[in-house]
Structure formats: C-alpha cells, structure tokens
Amino acid sequence: MTERNNEEVSDEMLMALADGELDSAQAAALRARIARDPELAQRLAVFTETAAALRAAFAQGEVPPRLIAAVEAAEVDRQPEDRKVVAFPSRSTLWPMALAASLALGVGLGWGLKGTNAPMSAPSLAEVAQAVSGVPTGETAEVARLGAARVLGSFETERGLCRLIAVEPDEGGRGRFVACRDVEGWDVALSLSDGSTAGYAPASAMGTEMIDLYLDAVGAGAALDAETEAAMLGGDPE
Amino acid sequence: VTDPVKRQIVDMLPLLRAFARSLAPSWDQADDLVQATVEKGLRNLSSFAPGTRLDSWLYKIMRNAWIDQHRAARPVVSIDDDATLELVGEDGRRVTEARLDLAHVRAAMDRLPEDQRAVLMLVCVEGLRYREVAEMLEVPQGTVMSRLARARAALAEDLGMTSRDARRQGEAR
Numbered sequence A: 001m002t003e004r005n006n007e008e009v010s011d012e013m014l015m016a017l018a019d020g021e022l023d024s025a026q027a028a029a030l031r032a033r034i035a036r037d038p039e040l041a042q043r044l045a046v047f048t049e050t051a052a053a054l055r056a057a058f059a060q061g062e063v064p065p066r067l068i069a070a071v072e073a074a075e076v077d078r079q080p081e082d083r084k085v086v087a088f089p090s091r092s093t094l095w096p097m098a099l100a101a102s103l104a105l106g107v108g109l110g111w112g113l114k115g116t117n118a119p120m121s122a123p124s125l126a127e128v129a130q131a132v133s134g135v136p137t138g139e140t141a142e143v144a145r146l147g148a149a150r151v152l153g154s155f156e157t158e159r160g161l162c163r164l165i166a167v168e169p170d171e172g173g174r175g176r177f178v179a180c181r182d183v184e185g186w187d188v189a190l191s192l193s194d195g196s197t198a199g200y201a202p203a204s205a206m207g208t209e210m211i212d213l214y215l216d217a218v219g220a221g222a223a224l225d226a227e228t229e230a231a232m233l234g235g236d237p238e
Numbered sequence B: 001v002t003d004p005v006k007r008q009i010v011d012m013l014p015l016l017r018a019f020a021r022s023l024a025p026s027w028d029q030a031d032d033l034v035q036a037t038v039e040k041g042l043r044n045l046s047s048f049a050p051g052t053r054l055d056s057w058l059y060k061i062m063r064n065a066w067i068d069q070h071r072a073a074r075p076v077v078s079i080d081d082d083a084t085l086e087l088v089g090e091d092g093r094r095v096t097e098a099r100l101d102l103a104h105v106r107a108a109m110d111r112l113p114e115d116q117r118a119v120l121m122l123v124c125v126e127g128l129r130y131r132e133v134a135e136m137l138e139v140p141q142g143t144v145m146s147r148l149a150r151a152r153a154a155l156a157e158d159l160g161m162t163s164r165d166a167r168r169q170g171e172a173r
Helices: A011-018 A024-036 A038-057 A065-073 A097-101 A125-131 A203-217 A226-233 B004-023 B027-043 B054-072 B079-088 B102-110 B114-125 B130-137 B141-158
Strands: A105-107 A140-143 A147-157 A160-169 A175-182 A185-193
Touching: A011 A024, A011 A038, A011 B141, A024 A038, A024 A140, A038 A226, A038 B102, A038 B114, A038 B141, A065 B004, A065 B027, A125 A140, A125 A160, A125 A175, A125 A185, A147 A226, A160 A203, A175 A203, A185 A203, B004 B027, B004 B054, B004 B114, B027 B054, B054 B130, B102 B114, B102 B141, B114 B130, B114 B141, B130 B141
Parallel strands: A105 A185
Antiparallel strands: A140 A147, A147 A160, A160 A175, A175 A185
16 A cells, blocks of 8 residues: 655655645645655655644734833944834734634735736635635646745634635735635635735734634634545545 | 835834744734834934844843843743633634644743744744744844754654654644
8 A cells, every 4th residue: 555656755745745834736746656655655644734823823822012112112322324224014913803803904005916907806815715725735736827825724614614814915915824714715804914925024913813803703723634624625535 | 104214114013023923922012012123223223233133132232131121030931821811812703723822832842942042933923934934033043043943943853743643733732
C-alpha cells in the first residue's frame, strides 16, 4: 500500500506545507502524495497540530491600554532632522469584544479589491470564498480577476464552518477575511485590509489578533486538520 | 498618537507582545518587558538607523533588557503554576477538550530554548512568513526553518502528539 515515490519527503517540506509556505503547484503535488500515504499524513499532522495548539495557547488578548499610554507618554530623543518613517494606516487599537461578535464587520476601508481601472469588476470576497471552497488549508489558488488567495485555516464555529483566507490581489492591498458558510453560500464575517502594498507591515499582527478575537467570539476551536476539513467541505478529494 | 514613530510602535505592540511572551513566562511579565522596551527605545531613538527594521532593533533592546533583568534577579515564577492560573482565568464556557490542554502546551513551550520559542511565536501564533521572521531575527531563513522543525518535534513529543492515535486535535494529550 505504501507506494514510494522516487523522492523522500523531508520534514521541512511538510512543515512548509503546514505553514502555507509552498507555492500552489508544490503544495498540490505534496497534498496528492499525502492523500495516498497515511504515514506522511501523520508526519504532516505533527506540524499542523503543534501550530494549532500554540495558536490556541498563546492567543493574545487586547493590547493593555497602559502600553499604549506608555508609548504616548515616553520621552523621545530624536535626531534634529525629521525622520522619514513609513506610515501605517492608523486604526483603532482598542477592539471591544462585543464588536468582534457582531456578524458583519469590515475593517480597513482601503480594501483594494475593486480595482479602479480594471475593466471588469473584481469578485466579491464571498465569491472568492466560493472560488476556494475546494482548496485545502495551506494552499493558494489563483482567482480570476483578483490574484492569489490562500486558505489559512478552517474552523468549526457556532456559525458553522468558517474559513480564514488571505488575498494578495494583483493590484491593491493585501487582506485577510473570515467567511462562514450558510445555506446560501459563503458569508463574509470579517475582513481586514493591510492597506499597503509593501511586503511587510507590522499591522498584520494586529489583524491576526482581531481575527483571533472574532474566532473566539463565534466559539471556534482549533484549526481543523486536513481530513476533517475535506469532510466538512463536502468534496472528497479522491 | 500623532508622532509617526510612536504610531508605528503602537501598531507594532501585538508583535512586540508576542516577542516578549516568547521570553517571559507570563503575559504580565511580557507586558512589563514591552513597556520597558518601548520606553528605552524611544529614549534612544537617535541610535536607530533609519531605513533599518524598527522591529529588529526593538527586539534586540528587549532581549538585552530581559537578560539584564534576569542577571540581577533570580527567576521566581513557577512556570507550570502560572500556566495553570491563566487557564482558570479563561472563559469557562468555551473551554473545549482541546483547550483543556492549553496549560500543557504553555508548559511545554516554556521548556524549549529561547530561540525556538521566538520562531514558534512568530510563525505559528502570529502567522508571519519564514522570510519575515528571518529578517526580523536577522538569521538565515534556513535557520528559522530548522529551529521551527526542531521545536515542533520536541513539542509534539512532549505533548504526546506523535503517538499513533493522536491524529485528531482533541485526542492529542
């Protein structure tokens, strides 16, 4: 039953798959091998499960107001010349729990999906969620008229199955959103825009926190493993 | 907050807290460390080289502050007790089977070496890319990956996740 391919799969390859670091072609190829090989699936589970456990164990609460106050009150010794600092979109740092529980919530008005000069309008986020509904966690799909969309996780919640999806549009800012499935399809529960096209923005850490708060608010457990996810998505990959 | 550097630091607070929590064994101590770090950083802002990474620079300040503090004072916090207390403080309504294991996860994390805890916090908890973590910690990406792989193997072993029937989250104990 254990059919050996010519190449051994290293732990680091499996880890990169679990962490969403492989490109979609590599990820698809590896997923296909894992689907045929329970031993590989078990090795992969070590990486997905440790990450899920750590996310659950070290989820941050709100940033304590005293830290924000400390930054505001701190004395600054700066150089005479006014330093050029990359500006990050200011956003509310205090995130009331009750707000996180509200059903539809959009953060970041700079959402870049509606391209200004695109001849055809970009798909809505609900359509993006639908487009990747057969894509397992960790994989990236190219969505027409948008760009890359990567599934970061699936969760069982009080709202049913919810998925966290990252989009990197060909044009406009990156973002993440949570979509939950109801009878009519995918409903966007929360969307966060990075507001910048730069490769790195520390604000993404804030986004992670908000998403965690939202997932907690709808009673999400740990991220689903590949097998459970596939079953809940209804599409048997075989 | 109107000052651009201060605003950038405020936006970075969740990341700094994650860094700090990888050094300190509780959120209280992590937050004290974050506060000491941002105050020290802003006080010495003239020594920050523009165009370099503010997060890397603050992380170095943070590590030094933590080491200094612990050279002076013997650690007094019992890690396991602390982890258990945090669990009790959580919203009981949502504590599922998997979440009951969180105290074990925290304790197992605290037993790992510091460099491994940092990459776990940044990649697994904060969801940063390997490349971003490598830049932030100023180590090669391969080093980030080998630390991550080692740390997760040790964690899985410690938590009994590697056993044959530990295939689903809820059974991993």
